[in-house]
Amino acid sequence: MIKRFIENANFEDTGFSYTMSLISGKHKMVILYCLMEYKDVRFNELKRYLKNISDKTLSTNLKELESDRLIIRTEYPQIPPKVEYSLSDRGKSLMGVLDQLCVWGEKNKLS
Numbered sequence: 001m002i003k004r005f006i007e008n009a010n011f012e013d014t015g016f017s018y019t020m021s022l023i024s025g026k027h028k029m030v031i032l033y034c035l036m037e038y039k040d041v042r043f044n045e046l047k048r049y050l051k052n053i054s055d056k057t058l059s060t061n062l063k064e065l066e067s068d069r070l071i072i073r074t075e076y077p078q079i080p081p082k083v084e085y086s087l088s089d090r091g092k093s094l095m096g097v098l099d100q101l102c103v104w105g106e107k108n109k110l111s
Contacts, residue, residue: 022094025061031046031058032071032098033098033102035071035085036087036092040085041086042082042083042084043062070088070094073085
């Protein structure tokens with residue numbers, strides 16, 4: 001696997017590069033992890049969980065994750081409007097990778 005990665009002359013064509021493009025940024029992995037833990041989550045709940053994130057930044061990240069088909073946005077026709085976010089099957093398939101990052105981090109924290 002590493003050999004194939006090194007032999008590939010164009011880094012942008014690697015699976016690693018593609019995966020990183022989907023989850024890059026300060027908040028996307030945290031949003032995905034939050035949706036894994038709490039299932040269906042509303043915008044303000046995500047905002048409380050992430051603490052110091054602007055509405056615009058959260059909204060942009062959610063739109064990108066939805067566009068990449070990692071999350072599902074469900075809009076309910078009611079007043080006041082209700083929107084919930086959840087992981088898509090594609091997003092759920094990424095959770096094993098994120099979980100392993102957490103496991104590695106716990107095992108390798110420097111004191």
